[in-house]
Structures are given as structure tokens and as C-alpha cells.
Amino acid sequence: MSPEEILIKQTTSEVYSIYNPHLTAVDCIIFGFIESELKLLIIKRVMDPCKGLWSLMGGFVKPEESLDEAANRILYDLTGLKDLFMNQLHTYGEVNRDPGARVISTSYYSLIKIQDIDSDHEMISNACWWPISELPDLIFDHNAMVAKALETLRDEAHRKPIGFELLPPKFTLPQLQALYEAIYQQKFDKRNFRKSILKMNLLDQLDEKDKVNSKKGAYLYRFNEEKYNELIRQGFFFNIPI
Amino acid sequence: MSPEEILIKQTTSEVYSIYNPHLTAVDCIIFGFIESELKLLIIKRVMDPCKGLWSLMGGFVKPEESLDEAANRILYDLTGLKDLFMNQLHTYGEVNRDPGARVISTSYYSLIKIQDIDSDHEMISNACWWPISELPDLIFDHNAMVAKALETLRDEAHRKPIGFELLPPKFTLPQLQALYEAIYQQKFDKRNFRKSILKMNLLDQLDEKDKVNSKKGAYLYRFNEEKYNELIRQGFFFNIPI
DNA sequence: CCAAAAGTGTTCGCCGTACACCCATGA
DNA sequence: TCATGGGTGTACGGCGAACACTTTTGG
DSSP: OOHHHHHHHHHHHHHHTTSOOBEEEEEEEEEEEETTEEEEEEEEOOSSSSTTSEEOEEEEOOTTSOHHHHHHHHHHHHHOOOSOEEEEEEEEOOTTSSTTSOEEEEEEEEEOOGGGOOTTOSGGGGEEEEEGGGOOOOSTTHHHHHHHHHHHHHHHHTTSTTGGGGSOSEEEHHHHHHHHHHHHTSOOOHHHHHHHHHHTTOEEEEEEEEOSSOSSOEEEEEEOHHHHHHHHHTTOOOOOOO | OOHHHHHHHHHHHHHHTTSOOBEEEEEEEEEEEETTEEEEEEEEOOSSSSTTSEEOEEEEOOTTSOHHHHHHHHHHHHHOOOSOEEEEEEEEOOTTSSTTSOEEEEEEEEEOOGGGOOTTOSGGGGEEEEEGGGOOOOSTTHHHHHHHHHHHHHHHHTTSTTGGGGSOSEEEHHHHHHHHHHHHTSOOOHHHHHHHHHHTTOEEEEEEEEOSSOSSOEEEEEEOHHHHHHHHHTTOOOOOOO
16 A cells, blocks of 8 residues: 555544444345246244244355355355356445345345256255245345346346346257246247247257157247347347347 | 334344445536536535535435435435435446445436525535536546436437426427437427427417527416326327437 | 147237427517 | 529338248157
């Protein structure tokens, strides 16, 4: 630190010190897709207040980490996964939102491939995937956080290729359609759906078929991220009409 | 507070007390529209660090107020205006974003009718409206905050009727078009623009004309919020093709 | 051979886009 | 009367929406 910076630091910690600091936390809204349903990962809270009640996975921000780092750490602690799709959503700052103390909490939402989770991972045993359509009561304002996350997911999934974050690298078109139907809670026409997806030229059809759901089998596809980035550079916009 | 709540409070302040609190702030990105230009209200910072440099209007969150309340208070202190359009945008939590201390700051953006400002208001004399196309360097990460706010404004202005927040209650269609052209930094076809706006049936044409900009005069219109709410209830979506 | 899921084309109407001329009026 | 900004209509192409039958194959 340069002498000037030290000077500033001293001057200003005095100035800033008349203000009250607040506990600062992060809560993670974790979506997964399995059995044709959109699910949310929640845990039984292990500390008071509200110990034993359902809660989002959260934690306090440490002095040496940024908000984003805190969110990633918390997600990693729960799932053992790194470098996931993760976006900051909203910061909740009502004075009494947490009965234990004044805590200002920032929510993040992430989309994960359930298949990637190491089920031996420590904390995951306290956790549970719930269908979003039948969530239990969560502590504090966590239900509101989830509602906002869902709203955002619905706002984004048809304008950005984020749905693929919820599927394995190889997937079938019926699977992809089921995902969108789960997100938007409505049925889509098979032909129109395939047309609008394939028209974008972002999926590479593989030679393999997935015969889990039918005798005929459905072709596997892979999302081509290079093509996507190239198209974006040319002013293209991802779009699935909803 | 009930006995149980006190008990919880005691138990949990112990639990929570092992975590470090952080200074928590709010910064306001304030847009206005005047002289056919989109402008941003910024101030000369009055405290160290970076005293005298250009900055967004901001302040620390007080123990007894929510984040939203803090943002509204700060906007009120600067402009003397209440109940403005104001949305939370993003929370900035990099460890060293503020050289004075670790401060986690939440940005809010608001749209105001410049005409409403009481120019005698105390703090406004330190402030200045800058065209967004030629902003100076701002302190900390404030330029990034503005960039994100602009992105959000552009994302929302053609899908929600928020543009009207920047205009006086009575406005002409050429004015409205100039606003959209300022937001999106591109020209639109007069006929198509009028068609897409009027088709929605949200504007009431008045009998008055505004002759400020032409000899012929342009009809004044008023945004009809009741009609809008009614249409929304019926599943309507505001839309101006961009 | 049959049940169950995968895959495939066409038609229609609307909306987004491009485009050029007349109108009203104060100076 | 003329310069200036305000106001108006039409034609075309593409996209979203609706819609039904054939194909494959394991059991």
C-alpha cells in the first residue's frame, strides 16, 4: 500500500466508522431437472433460529471474499460442484427479515445438472430436491426469493441458452421440450418446438439414440457453444417462442 | 417481543456473533430526460476517499431502515422527490471496491421527471446532469453500475411502460419517440413508432397541442394507467418493437 | 402385431419493416 | 409563401400458431 493509500485509509476509516455495519449473507436458489420436473434443492436448517425448518442453502460472507465468491463457496460446500451457472438475483434488506439478527442477504440462483452431484458428498445428505410446484414453507423470506428466481428463470430461459445447464451434455429433443414445459408449466407443440430449436442451428445431432423412453429411440444432441458464441458476435439472439 | 423470541434472539446473537459484519451502502443511478437527451444525475463527492471526484449519489444503510428505504431516503435527500420509480439492480461486493473500507453496496436505478425537481433544493447544487453518452470517470465501480443500469433500462423500456416516468404527464408523440431514440441510441420510423404505440390503446389524446417545437403543433397525450392495469389483468403485454 | 414414443410439412394470419407525401402555421 | 416539424397508409415477407399422420421397435 502506498503512503497515499495508507493516508486515505486512515482518514476514511474514521469517516466511515460512524456508520453501523450489518451481517451480510448469501442464499442460493438451486434448480435441477429430473424426472421431467423442475426441482429446488433445500436443506434442513442446522442452526437457530428456525433450526430444523426448511431453508435455502446460505451462509455469511467472509471478510476476505467477495459476494460472488461467497455464493460459489456455499454452493460448493453443498454440492461439491464448481464453476456452475450462477447469477446474482436480488438483495433482501428488510430490517426484521431474520429474527436472529439484522442480516442483509443476497440471493443467487444456479442451474445444475443433477447427474453431476457426487451423492456421497457430505452436506447433500441434509438436503432434498423438491418439485417447485409443491414447495414447503421455507424460513424467513426464502419463499419470496424462490418466487423471484422462478420469475427470472422464466424470463431468461427463452431468450438465453441457459436451459442446457440443467441437462446432461447429450440430451434428446423430447427431453429438452420436457424441460421447457417444466419451466413454463405448459405444453408446447412438438413440431413447432423442434422447428424453433433446430432453426437456430445450435444443436449438433449425434449418431447415438437414447432408448430409455421409447422403443424407437430418440436422437441425442449436443449444444454447440462455439457456434453460439460465433452467432452472438454476428448479432444473433437466442429465442424460443413461448 | 415474546419470551420465545427473546430466547431465540439470545441464542442466535451468540451463534451469529462469530461472523463479521460489513458496512452496507446504497448507490442511486438517476436517469432524466431533457433536451432530447438521456442524462444521469451525479455529484461531486463530499467525503474521503476520492473527495471532489464524480460519484453516484449514495449513502450507508442505517440500522432502522430497509435497503429500499435507504435508497428512497438518499434519493429524497438529493432531489426532494418521493415515491419515484425505483428498482434495485445489483449488489457489488468485491473486497476492495472501496479503498476506504470494505463496503458492500447495492445499486438502485430510478427514472425521474426533471421538471419536478425543486431547483432550490439543498443538495442539488452539488449535482449535475450529464448526457449518458459522455460520462466522466466515476469513483470505484460506479461506471460499471451505470453500465448495468443502462442495460437494464434498455431491456425494460420496450417491454414495460417505464418510459413515461421520464416525461411530464402530458407529452407529444414526437417527444416520446425522441425519448426512445435517446434510450436506444437509434432512429425509429415515425409511422411505425406511432402505429405500435397507438395500437396498444394506452394513450389518451388530449385536445391541446404543444407548439414549442413547431408551428403546426403536436397533440398532447396522457398515459392511461387504469387502461394499462386492466389490460395487464387480461394477459396483455406492453411492447414496442426495437 | 400392437402400443408407445419419435419424427415430419403445410397453411394462414398477423406483425414488423420499409417507404413518401400532404398538412398546418408562424414568421 | 415558404420553411419546419406533424401527421398519415400500403405492400411485402417472415414468423408464430394450429394442426394429423407415419415410422420404429421391443414386448
